[in-house]
Amino acid sequence: MASLSGLLDKATRSALARKAFNFTVLAFFFGFVLIPSLWVFPHTLTRLDQMYTQVIAKPEVLSEAVTSLIRSVEIALAVVVIDVAVGVPVAWILVRRKFMGKEFLDTLLDLPVTMPTSALGFSIYLFWATPRKLSMADLLGLKTGFLSEGPLLVLALHAVFCLPYVVRSVIGMVSELDPTYEYAARTLGAPSFTTFRTVSLPSIVPGIVSGAILAFTRSVSETGATMIVAGWYETAPVYIKRMCDVNPDAASLVTISLIATSLVLVFALSALSAYWRVPIVRVLPSLERWLSTAKASAVRDFVILAFLAVVVFAPTFYIAVAPLQAPPQAQAQRPDSTEFGWDAFAETLVNSLLIASGATAVGLLLGLPLAMYISRRLSGRLKVLLDTLVNVSVIVPTSALAYSLYLFWGDAPGGLGLFEKGLALVVVVHMVLTFPYVVRPILSALEGLDPVYEEAALTLGAKPYTVFRTVVLPLIRPAILAGVVLSFTRSFSETGATVIASGAQVRTTVPVLIVGWVKQAQKLGDQVALYNASIACALLLGLSYAMLVAFRLVMGRVK
Amino acid sequence: MPRVEVIGVRKRFGDVEALRGVDLSIEDGEYVCIIGPSGCGKTTLLRIIAGLIPPDEGHVYIDGKLVNGVPPEDRGLGFAFQNIALFPHMSVLDNVAYGLRVRGKDASFSKKVAREMLRISPIEISPKALPRELSGGAAQAVAIARALATGAKLLLLDEPLGALDARVRVSMRYELRRIVKDLGLTAIHVTHNQAEAMSIADKVVVMRSGRVMQVGAPRELFWQPQNLFVAYFVGEITLLEGYIVERSEDRCLIELREGLQLVSTCPERARGDHVVAAIRPERVKLYASEVGGENVLRGKVLSARVLTGVLRYEVLLENGETLLVKEILTHAKRRVLPETSVWVQIPPQSILLFDYPSIGLMREISLE
Ligand SMILES: Nc1ncnc2c1ncn2[C@@H]1O[C@H](COP(=O)(O)OP(=O)(O)O)[C@@H](O)[C@H]1O
Numbered sequence: 072m073a074s075l076s077g078l079l080d081k082a083t084r085s086a087l088a089r090k091a092f093n094f095t096v097l098a099f100f101f102g103f104v105l106i107p108s109l110w111v112f113p114h115t116l117t118r119l120d121q122m123y124t125q126v127i128a129k130p131e132v133l134s135e136a137v138t139s140l141i142r143s144v145e146i147a148l149a150v151v152v153i154d155v156a157v158g159v160p161v162a163w164i165l166v167r168r169k170f171m172g173k174e175f176l177d178t179l180l181d182l183p184v185t186m187p188t189s190a191l192g193f194s195i196y197l198f199w200a201t202p203r204k205l206s207m208a209d210l211l212g213l214k215t216g217f218l219s220e221g222p223l224l225v226l227a228l229h230a231v232f233c234l235p236y237v238v239r240s241v242i243g244m245v246s247e248l249d250p251t252y253e254y255a256a257r258t259l260g261a262p263s264f265t266t267f268r269t270v271s272l273p274s275i276v277p278g279i280v281s282g283a284i285l286a287f288t289r290s291v292s293e294t295g296a297t298m299i300v301a302g303w304y305e306t307a308p309v310y311i312k313r314m315c316d317v318n319p320d321a322a323s324l325v326t327i328s329l330i331a332t333s334l335v336l337v338f339a340l341s342a343l344s345a346y347w348r349v350p351i352v353r354v355l356p357s358l359e360r361w362l363s364t365a366k367a368s369a370v371r372d373f374v375i376l377a378f379l380a381v382v383v384f385a386p387t388f389y390i391a392v393a394p395l396q397a398p399p400q401a402q403a404q405r406p407d408s409t410e411f412g413w414d415a416f417a418e419t420l421v422n423s424l425l426i427a428s429g430a431t432a433v434g435l436l437l438g439l440p441l442a443m444y445i446s447r448r449l450s451g452r453l454k455v456l457l458d459t460l461v462n463v464s465v466i467v468p469t470s471a472l473a474y475s476l477y478l479f480w481g482d483a484p485g486g487l488g489l490f491e492k493g494l495a496l497v498v499v500v501h502m503v504l505t506f507p508y509v510v511r512p513i514l515s516a517l518e519g520l521d522p523v524y525e526e527a528a529l530t531l532g533a534k535p536y537t538v539f540r541t542v543v544l545p546l547i548r549p550a551i552l553a554g555v556v557l558s559f560t561r562s563f564s565e566t567g568a569t570v571i572a573s574g575a576q577v578r579t580t581v582p583v584l585i586v587g588w589v590k591q592a593q594k595l596g597d598q599v600a601l602y603n604a605s606i607a608c609a610l611l612l613g614l615s616y617a618m619l620v621a622f623r624l625v626m627g628r629v630k
Numbered sequence: 631m632p633r634v635e636v637i638g639v640r641k642r643f644g645d646v647e648a649l650r651g652v653d654l655s656i657e658d659g660e661y662v663c664i665i666g667p668s669g670c671g672k673t674t675l676l677r678i679i680a681g682l683i684p685p686d687e688g689h690v691y692i693d694g695k696l697v698n699g700v701p702p703e704d705r706g707l708g709f710a711f712q713n714i715a716l717f718p719h720m721s722v723l724d725n726v727a728y729g730l731r732v733r734g735k736d737a738s739f740s741k742k743v744a745r746e747m748l749r750i751s752p753i754e755i756s757p758k759a760l761p762r763e764l765s766g767g768a769a770q771a772v773a774i775a776r777a778l779a780t781g782a783k784l785l786l787l788d789e790p791l792g793a794l795d796a797r798v799r800v801s802m803r804y805e806l807r808r809i810v811k812d813l814g815l816t817a818i819h820v821t822h823n824q825a826e827a828m829s830i831a832d833k834v835v836v837m838r839s840g841r842v843m844q845v846g847a848p849r850e851l852f853w854q855p856q857n858l859f860v861a862y863f864v865g866e867i868t869l870l871e872g873y874i875v876e877r878s879e880d881r882c883l884i885e886l887r888e889g890l891q892l893v894s895t896c897p898e899r900a901r902g903d904h905v906v907a908a909i910r911p912e913r914v915k916l917y918a919s920e921v922g923g924e925n926v927l928r929g930k931v932l933s934a935r936v937l938t939g940v941l942r943y944e945v946l947l948e949n950g951e952t953l954l955v956k957e958i959l960t961h962a963k964r965r966v967l968p969e970t971s972v973w974v975q976i977p978p979q980s981i982l983l984f985d986y987p988s989i990g991l992m993r994e995i996s997l998e
Pocket residue numbers: 643644646647648666667668669670671672673674675
């Protein structure tokens with residue numbers, strides 16, 4: 072170990088070695104992450120005439136594409152509105168209120184992002200949808216479900232798995248708020264509600280915006296779970312999935328539009344939040360005083376927590392109850408396929424865990440140096456540019472990203488022809504989509520770390536690598552861990568991109584297998600497959616919860 | 631008009647007892663400073679008076695009315711903070727107008743009053759400026775204008791000058807007093823800077839670990855401290871341990887370490903008492919040659935520093951203890967150089983006698 076450190080020390084002092092290393096890291100970011108993610112743009116430029124003849128000139132194709140796009144954007148905007156309206160008070164309650172079971176609630180809130188979205192989607196589907204076997208309506212003996220397959224069910228699903236992004240992001244801001252500003256407002260005569268509205272809210276707008284951006288891009292890219300709950304209501308990523316073999320140019324058009332919409336929205340929102348100041352408007356003293364009373368605020372908290380319980384947690388946990396019902400008799404029309412066996416479940420679960428760990432390891436190995444490079448070697452515009460590009464790779468909707476990567480690596484015209492759709496492409500997709508999740512928190516931590524510590528170590532005679540190992544690394548350890556957890560859970564739960572990268576294959580990762588099981592069961596009315604899927608999803612719920620608790624323990628120890 | 635009365639207030643944060651029974655009474659129109667080491671509970675006391683946190687026990691009266699349970703927005707007071715806390719997303723004018731706006735006053739009226747209020751600032755400030763564009767002194771002036779714009783007659787200030795540069799700090803403190811007196815306010819000003827308190831307060835409250843140690847006018851605290859802690863905390867002082875070996879009608883003889891002796895006036899003490907003699911350096915006289923009289927001791931100058939307005943000496947006495955001496959600095963005065971032999975004279979009536987504390991001298995005066 073000592074000799075390795077010595078070697079690295081020597082290497083970091085050699086300008087040539089350092090250049091070579093920086094080049095590798097940058098080459099990985101641009102060549103493997105960024106350019107392939109956006110490959111759909113140059114790809115389309117070379118095929119403008121096909122795009123015209125195959126899509127633009129065919130009104131029914133075009134209108135189908137545009138409809139899917141509009142649906143996705145509508146759902147995503149509705150999700151943003153709901154999740155901001157619920158997420159901000161939830162974050163406030165979690166930071167400011169003291170109550171029993173707060174820690175537990177805090178942990179639970181991350182469950183919808185840790186759990187594979189297809190498992191979550193299936194659970195939500197069974198909870199709300201039409202009374203078929205295993206469903207909540209069936210369990211209660213109802214004739215009709217609460218929501219039938221379609222837009223409302225898609226909304227009920229997306230609002231759930233996007234909510235944690237808003238809550239986490241706002242919690243980050245609320246816990247950093249300096250209470251003196253609120254004290255100032257209170258002593259100036261503002262009751263607590265007015266104080267929140269005029270002083271605290273404007274300060275947490277950046278957190279709300281970044282949470283809203285994440286929620287938007289996640290909603291707009293979800294495929295697998297949406298396929299389970301959507302029925303006839305085809306959203307853009309589902310359309311891409313269906314079209315990428317049938318009419319690739321239509322898929323490209325929707326992919327491009329999806330990426331462009333997200334980027335435009337993100338930059339517009341960021342610019343807006345930088346310049347727009349929340350106005351005080353008019354204060355209504357008596358109403359706001361009433362809203363500030365302990366009773367009113369207790370009622371508000373209760374309504375919000377009740378909403379969480381009914382709309383978020385009950386549907387998420389329903390899957391743990393569903394398999395308790397009597398298993399159905401085996402049916403004749405059950406397809407004789409290995410894909411429905413438990414060995415497929417075990418295999419894909421192992422795949423999922425391996426891919427999540429591998430992608431995270433690669434991300435860390437290359438992301439840490441990239442973050443160091445951006446934070447410590449770059450300055451001025453170049454730094455802003457690279458920082459923005461890292462953000463861009465978070466914003467690209469994952470389904471669009473997967474399709475783009477397929478165009479880059481796969482056998483589509485102009486592609487490298489290296490991978491078919493399947494497990495290998497899935498691995499590549501996960502390496503790319505998790506990368507920014509590792510880099511982002513590390514980069515923020517480095518930016519927040521006063522370089523004076525590194526300077527002190529250097530003046531004390533430590534060589535660059537030793538400075539990194541003995542000073543920087545220990546100080547940013549919580550951020551590294553946060554990056555690892557984010558990257559791992561993102562990969563483990565990702566369904567949208569994986570479904571697209573898997574093509575016709577179902578035996579890739581476990582979320583994709585679940586989609587396959589459920590779709591098959593829905594199509595054929597196969598009760599056994601449905602029942603098995605519910606057991607598998609319940610297991611995934613348990614596993615996700617265990618992972619969350621484990622991550623929390625480790626994070627707690629590191630802090 | 632604002633009189634403030636605090637009775638038996640206690641507050642605990644988990645294991646920390648921040649206030650252990652505080653009684654305090656502040657008259658209308660008084661400028662009161664609260665001083666004490668950091669962590670002694672000054673901020674907590676101020677926040678309890680403001681209603682930002684509730685006391686565990688005890689009562690707070692403002693204008694003779696019990697305000698326990700009254701929210702801060704209804705106590706009609708202004709509060710200024712160490713970190714100033716101008717709302718960063720509002721202009722100077724919007725900040726000052728805030729208190730009126732949240733009471734439902736319309737925007738143009740609020741801004742008119744705010745403009746008027748900004749005149750109290752000794753510095754010209756653009757009403758359109760954003761807080762981040764202001765200097766520290768200007769920002770605190772705006773914050774005080776903001777605190778007073780609602781017509782508050784009670785001003786609470788928590789280390790209001792703590793974030794300012796040294797020079798601005800000094801001139802701002804006189805401005806503060808001027809504003810308070812001009813507008814006929816009552817002010818409670820918390821600071822850990824005793825020079826600040828001594829120079830502007832009508833009345834100073836010395837606190838230590840959650841208790842009030844003494845309340846009095848600045849000169850009272852300085853010349854008649856009621857306990858060793860106040861003696862030590864306010865200004866500089868030399869503390870010498872000794873025993874009373876003889877006493878006559880109104881005088882006694884104190885034997886210090888190594889048999890060195892001092893004469894002191896000493897009411898209410900008996901032979902054999904274990905005491906601490908506290909000597910303000912301002913009362914000691916320093917001579918370059920031997921002089922006659924009571925309490926003339928020989929010594930050697932250890933250090934001689936020229937401060938603003940004073941010469942400060944550390945003199946090594948023959949018993950090995952160090953005595954502080956301060957002389958007014960005048961244009962003609964030459965400082966006595968270190969290593970020089972000198973004679974010091976301590977007037978007997980200037981010596982303050984305290985019982986030797988049972989917990990030991992260092993523990994008694996420690997800032998904890
Ligand atoms: N909100 C709080 N939670 C826990 N401890 C606190 C809190 N506020 C103050 N304390 C503790 O109470 C004691 C008194 O604090 P404070 O009133 O801020 O002191 P001062 O203003 O004199 O420096 C300190 O030990 C401090 O750590």
